Amino acid sequence: MAKIFTLAGDQPAAAATAATAVMALETKLAKASRTLVERRDPEKNYHKLERSALPALAPGFDWELFFAQLPLPATEKTVLVGQPEFFQALGGLLTSEPLADWRTYLRWHLLRQTASYLGRAFVDERFAFYSRKLSGTTEQRPRWKRVMAATDSAIGEDLGQLYVKTTFSPSAKAKALEMVKFHLEAMRGRIRAATWMSEPTKAVAYKKIDTMRTKVGYPDRWRDYTGLEVSRRAYVLNVLAGSAFETRRQLAKLGRPVDRNEWLMTPQTNNAYYEPTLNEMCFPAGILQPPFFDEKADDATNYGALASTIGHELTHGFDDQGRQYDWEGNLKPWWSDEDVKRFEARAELVAKQYDAYEPLPGLHLNGHQTLGENIADVGGLRVSYEAFKLATKGKKLEPVDGFTPDQRFFLAFAQGWRTNDRPEQLRLAVTSNLHSPARWRVLGPVANFPEFRAAFGCSEPVANATPIW
Numbered sequence: 001m002a003k004i005f006t007l008a009g010d011q012p013a014a015a016a017t018a019a020t021a022v023m024a025l026e027t028k029l030a031k032a033s034r035t036l037v038e039r040r041d042p043e044k045n046y047h048k049l050e051r052s053a054l055p056a057l058a059p060g061f062d063w064e065l066f067f068a069q070l071p072l073p074a075t076e077k078t079v080l081v082g083q084p085e086f087f088q089a090l091g092g093l094l095t096s097e098p099l100a101d102w103r104t105y106l107r108w109h110l111l112r113q114t115a116s117y118l119g120r121a122f123v124d125e126r127f128a129f130y131s132r133k134l135s136g137t138t139e140q141r142p143r144w145k146r147v148m149a150a151t152d153s154a155i156g157e158d159l160g161q162l163y164v165k166t167t168f169s170p171s172a173k174a175k176a177l178e179m180v181k182f183h184l185e186a187m188r189g190r191i192r193a194a195t196w197m198s199e200p201t202k203a204v205a206y207k208k209i210d211t212m213r214t215k216v217g218y219p220d221r222w223r224d225y226t227g228l229e230v231s232r233r234a235y236v237l238n239v240l241a242g243s244a245f246e247t248r249r250q251l252a253k254l255g256r257p258v259d260r261n262e263w264l265m266t267p268q269t270n271n272a273y274y275e276p277t278l279n280e281m282c283f284p285a286g287i288l289q290p291p292f293f294d295e296k297a298d299d300a301t302n303y304g305a306l307a308s309t310i311g312h313e314l315t316h317g318f319d320d321q322g323r324q325y326d327w328e329g330n331l332k333p334w335w336s337d338e339d340v341k342r343f344e345a346r347a348e349l350v351a352k353q354y355d356a357y358e359p360l361p362g363l364h365l366n367g368h369q370t371l372g373e374n375i376a377d378v379g380g381l382r383v384s385y386e387a388f389k390l391a392t393k394g395k396k397l398e399p400v401d402g403f404t405p406d407q408r409f410f411l412a413f414a415q416g417w418r419t420n421d422r423p424e425q426l427r428l429a430v431t432s433n434l435h436s437p438a439r440w441r442v443l444g445p446v447a448n449f450p451e452f453r454a455a456f457g458c459s460e461p462v463a464n465a466t467p468i469w
């Protein structure tokens, strides 16, 4: 921080004082914040308030002035406050801490957020801390890749139109949709087979599967970036214009019907999502590429490789968070109390299994912090395996290169996760990421899988013989 302040023009002594002030404020704010585990409970983080109630919660902040600066429809008078006690603490700090410190704090955040888009000295200094120090990264990505990432973030759907033209064919889309269909059928089968779940709860679960939407490849209608000004001025100004444009676009949604055609990821993203508030899955063209998906590959490879994607995202609809949303995406209970208890008992076993993993000496995974992702990883492998069996029912599958179809399914699953983490990155991820590190995203699910043990002749008992899905 002190180095960045110096680059911004502060004398070294003033920069050091500024850094100390920011650190002190950040520490106080962090102490008033919930942990990652606490933030995973959707009900406990949902507090709908009238805007007029905010001054009582955090009196030190001029809320009306704040809202007056935003292009909000006059009809919007309610807010969701995730952590009321944080705002209480913030209100206190705004009064107790010197105004000069708050100014320094805001200056710091402006510099922190823009450093990557300023001159070389800022870029290098930001990299030195956030990447080299915190993650152990030894080298910056080439500049064109960093600029490409900024373009993706600002005008991702314009970029996406160029991307899908060369990378995603209608036949690839048809094949992916067929795989999704078998996955949905497999998930229905897992619900049917869940002996611990009552029939009335199952009936709603089927409805949730039947009404789940799937987006594959790229949007039907592309986003319109009219009004976003990009020109040959300073790079950082274009980045800031992109960010302001996006904020206005988000705020303009208020008071309007939900746009169910919107994509929350760009087509070129090598990732996927399940969105519980929309009950939808999305698989961008960027992840429907080798090694995750190859139109020309056989089913054992495609189903194994997409276990971490289609199986995983689908299972999110039924993990410890996703299961709390109904088929329309409302946070509304639809489980019987008994079923909730039995679900939670099983979820505890998943947490216990992952708590035991120790990526670095003395550093264990936090099974509750990563619970939703672990449930989706474990359940996802199961659902994809069953989908593979449904898709290949009645077909005679031959070994390839000396590996049986089941072996190749699991190999493809593991190969999708070929990743090396430096110790610094592992430490950072274990304390701050809701996902387990890649190695345990493979080891955890297969440790629970009798068919994996049979395929590779493992004699050890399964880690958790009481799965959720």
Ligand SMILES: [Zn+2]
Pocket (backbone or CB within 6 Å): 312, 313, 316, 373, 376
């Ligand atoms: Zn996930």
